[in-house]
Amino acid sequence: MMIIHTSICVGKIILPLVIGKYTSGPTPMNLYIKVILIKLFWNIAFIILIYYTPAALIKKNGTVNIPMYYYVILVIILSIQEILNYSVFVALLAFYSKISDPRFGGTYMTLLNTLSNLGSAWSTFTALEIVDLLTFKECSFDSKNNCSTLDLQNTCITNGGDCVVTINGYYIEMTLCTIFGILWYSIFKNILKNLQTKCPSQWLVNYAKQPITNNGKNVFTITVT
Numbered sequence: 001m002m003i004i005h006t007s008i009c010v011g012k013i014i015l016p017l018v019i020g021k022y023t024s025g026p027t028p029m030n031l032y033i034k035v036i037l038i039k040l041f042w043n044i045a046f047i048i049l050i051y052y053t054p055a056a057l058i059k060k061n062g063t064v065n066i067p068m069y070y071y072v073i074l075v076i077i078l079s080i081q082e083i084l085n086y087s088v089f090v091a092l093l094a095f096y097s098k099i100s101d102p103r104f105g106g107t108y109m110t111l112l113n114t115l116s117n118l119g120s121a122w123s124t125f126t127a128l129e130i131v132d133l134l135t136f137k138e139c140s141f142d143s144k145n146n147c148s149t150l151d152l153q154n155t156c157i158t159n160g161g162d163c164v165v166t167i168n169g170y171y172i173e174m175t176l177c178t179i180f181g182i183l184w185y186s187i188f189k190n191i192l193k194n195l196q197t198k199c200p201s202q203w204l205v206n207y208a209k210q211p212i213t214n215n216g217k218n219v220f221t222i223t224v225t
Helices: 002-023 029-057 068-099 106-134 150-158 169-195
Strands: 136-139 163-167 207-214 217-224
Touching (some): 002 029, 029 169, 106 169, 150 163
């Protein structure tokens, strides 16, 4: 996996040169809108890969045997995913660069990028936590034991059983998130298009110096709106 991700980094260096012409114009979010929709449907590729990996792709006669073509499939799917992710990232940075107030330079742009990263961080953490909540198990010899707690799991294992996954939360979550993403896309598509057409002056920071008196001396404060 590390070799795969390291090789993908080479593509990340080349990718901005390829998509630069689509993000350097007045409408960088057009690329974002197109790629987001592709990313949503690319979830299907991961669902299919993960579903068929244990039994059909890496096991033969009950023995784990990872063939070379599996690595090829994995590299292709991960590479396309990384290209889509990086295209979204570059499009967002291009948009932030366009709307950032030049008087504040990198501070404005960093603030926008930080908010974007926070949105990605909490949603990723939440998604990983929800997988466990949507996953259902039961003991191999006792269907009444759902292995929902550590004690129930230990009881099953102590009696010679095993906690078997009956419903994998990953597939439920991927389906729900994809549907939610499509709904989000249909609602915010035009909003994102309108944001990039706003006059640059609407993105400027308005601040005014207001004099106040402190021990007989005039002191100025800056009000930012």
